[in-house]
Amino acid sequence: MDRYAEPEPELDSDGEPIVEPEVDLSAFLEKQKLTDEPGPSEPPPEDDADDIDHTLDNLQSKKTNLKGKAQHIEWDDSLEDLLREKEAAEATRELKNRFRAKSAKLRTSKPTLTASDRKRELSYVDAPSLPLPENMKPKTEMEQMEDFLDDLLS
Incomplete structure (x- = not known):
């Protein structure tokens, strides 16, 4: 079924399509037009000017343009403390970034072995396999594959 298909119009007994009568909205x-009440799209009338509270009119924001005017700041102990806190925070941030960069570098690079590490690694010997119990004999390769498949299927 087509989702945009229009339904067939209903037919009356004469075979003519049934059409709903148009509603006459002229009276409405x-x-x-006769009512004086403002509609939802009309702005409210201007007679609300009396409702405004004028007691705060004398308070105005004092925006002055300070651009280009030099200001002198007195250096005191509180500013010195702020400067020390800022430097400590920057040093901590820098140290954390250095550690992150170092750990990322270590993760991506392979460790380099020294000569003594290589000698120690070459001296390692694989341990011999454990002896099997007397009642068990070593399994052939075919038996090992069968056991693997049995484990896989179960």
């Missing part, structure tokens, strides 16, 4: 629109 005339009533709307």
Whole structure:
């Protein structure tokens, strides 16, 4: 079924399509024109000027343009403390970034072995396999594959 298919119009007994009668809105629109109440799209009338509270009119924001005017700041102990806190925070941030960069570098690079590490690694010997119990004999390669498949299927 097509989702945009329009339904077939209903037919009356004569085979003509049934059409809903048009609604006459002229009387309704005339009533709307006669009323003086503002509609939802009309702005409110301007007679609300008396409702404004004028007691705070004397308070104005004092925005002055300080651009280009030099200001002198007195250096005191509180500013010195702020400067020390800022430097300590920057040093901590820098140290953390250095550690992050170092750990990322170590993760991506392979460790380099020294000569003594290589000698120690070459001296390692694989341990011999453990002896099997007397009642068990070593399994052939085929038996090992069968056991693997049995484990896989179960």
